[in-house]
Amino acid sequence: MLDNYLPILIFILVGILVGVGPLVLGYLLGPRRPDSEKDSPYECGFAAFESARLKFDVRYYLVAILFIIFDLEIAFLFPWAVALGELGLFAFWAMVVFLGILVVGFIYEWKKGALEWE
Amino acid sequence: MAEKLIFYILAVITLWASVMVITRKNPVHSVLFLVLAFVTSAGLWVLLEAEFLGIVLILVYVGAVMVLFLFVVMMLDIDLATIRAGFVQNLPLAGLIAAIMAVEILLIVGPGNFGLDAFPKPEPLGAEVSNTRELGLLLYSVYIYPVEIAAVILLLAIVAAIRLTLRRRPDTKFIDPAQQVRVRKGPDRVRLVKMAAEDVAPVVDKGDAQ
Numbered sequence: 001m002l003d004n005y006l007p008i009l010i011f012i013l014v015g016i017l018v019g020v021g022p023l024v025l026g027y028l029l030g031p032r033r034p035d036s037e038k039d040s041p042y043e044c045g046f047a048a049f050e051s052a053r054l055k056f057d058v059r060y061y062l063v064a065i066l067f068i069i070f071d072l073e074i075a076f077l078f079p080w081a082v083a084l085g086e087l088g089l090f091a092f093w094a095m096v097v098f099l100g101i102l103v104v105g106f107i108y109e110w111k112k113g114a115l116e117w118e
Numbered sequence: 119m120a121e122k123l124i125f126y127i128l129a130v131i132t133l134w135a136s137v138m139v140i141t142r143k144n145p146v147h148s149v150l151f152l153v154l155a156f157v158t159s160a161g162l163w164v165l166l167e168a169e170f171l172g173i174v175l176i177l178v179y180v181g182a183v184m185v186l187f188l189f190v191v192m193m194l195d196i197d198l199a200t201i202r203a204g205f206v207q208n209l210p211l212a213g214l215i216a217a218i219m220a221v222e223i224l225l226i227v228g229p230g231n232f233g234l235d236a237f238p239k240p241e242p243l244g245a246e247v248s249n250t251r252e253l254g255l256l257l258y259s260v261y262i263y264p265v266e267i268a269a270v271i272l273l274l275a276i277v278a279a280i281r282l283t284l285r286r287r288p289d290t291k292f293i294d295p296a297q298q299v300r301v302r303k304g305p306d307r308v309r310l311v312k313m314a315a316e317d318v319a320p321v322v323d324k325g326d327a328q
Contacts, residue, residue, distance in 0.1 A: 002121060004245060005164060009124070056193045058283050064189050065279040068182040069272050075174045076257075076265065083254025091258035094265065101269040105276035114280045 062114060073102055125165055132158040143202075145191045153184045167243055170250040 041048050080087075080095050109115060135155040142148045156179045163172035230236065257265055301307060 002165065002167070002242075005169075054192075056189055058193060058285065061186065061189045061193060062279060062283045064182070064186045065283075066276065068178070068186060069275055069279075071178055071182045072272060075178055076268070078174075079170065079250050079254030079257055081254075082248065082251045083258065086255060087258050091262075094258055094262050097266060098269045101266070101273050102276075105273040109276055109280055112280050112284060113286075114284050 059117070066109060066114065069105070070102075073099075121165060125162065128158045128161045128165070131155075132162065146188065149184060149187045149191055152187070153180055156180050156184070167247075168249055170253055 043049060076098065077095075080091065084091055132155050135151045135158065138151040139148045139155065142151065156175055160172040160175040160180075163169070163175060
């Protein structure tokens with residue numbers, strides 16, 4: 001089975017090479033004459049107004065966590081879809097119940113306005 | 119042989135990344151090292167012929183959960199100076215608790231739980247065995263009850279996340295495109311009124327008034 005993953009391994013190695021190679025070449029070949037002005041942070045050429053570490057709005061968190069929940073639902077769907085042919089009607093209705101419970105949550109978040117951005 | 123080499127490379131990267139997670143000062147760097155640890159763990163799972171779990175680890179953990187972690191880390195506005203302040207004076211107590219926990223772990227999962235004698239290497243399954251299919255066959259027949267419980271837990275997570283973080287902002291000003299589209303020509307728009315021209319007002323000569 002693992003022989004089938006050899007192309008993926010080669011792909012990963014080539015990907016790492018393409019990603020790291022230019023950085024290494026730039027590090028080795030590029031001229032580096034740093035001074036305090038070059039190394040200081042700037043905004044569009046002038047001195048920075050404030051720290052770049054701004055606090056994120058909590059609404060991004062809500063969108064992300066709702067995404068994760070339905071992402072996990074997908075993870076349950078894949079093995080079900082592959083094995084459904086051999087499992088029959090019982091597994092089908094089991095998944096209907098599974099999705100039904102999550103649709104309750106989906107209706108809740110829709111009606112609550114959690115998907116609205118304002 | 120090649121498998122063993124890949125295993126050791128992935129395992130070393132996993133361990134190194136895990137150590138980096140707990141030693142980095144910048145929490146964003148910690149999260150990124152955790153991503154690296156997850157990616158290499160996914161590689162280890164593929165080596166164990168559990169390719170579905172490996173792909174789910176990438177898809178769910180790296181793709182979604184770590185994004186959430188990054189959001190949380192960026193939302194918290196962590197001031198590292200205050201966190202590091204009591205490091206030295208808390209070190210003895212923290213070290214003691216860590217030692218107790220390590221001993222507890224050793225008592226429960228002792229050396230008897232490791233080694234190839236206790237757990238012989240499983241036979242390679244061959245290319246025709248689909249890990250995803252085997253998982254589905256078990257999950258939706260024997261373990262159907264836990265699957266439905268998982269659905270309820272996910273529902274709970276939806277409700278809890280909305281209850282905890284949904285904030286109404288009545289003071290924000292925004293345009294609702296749905297309302298804009300629904301505007302009708304008659305009553306909702308600006309109405310132009312035609313009216314007859316009126317006489318020009320008489321010019322008052324200011325010079326005469328004085």
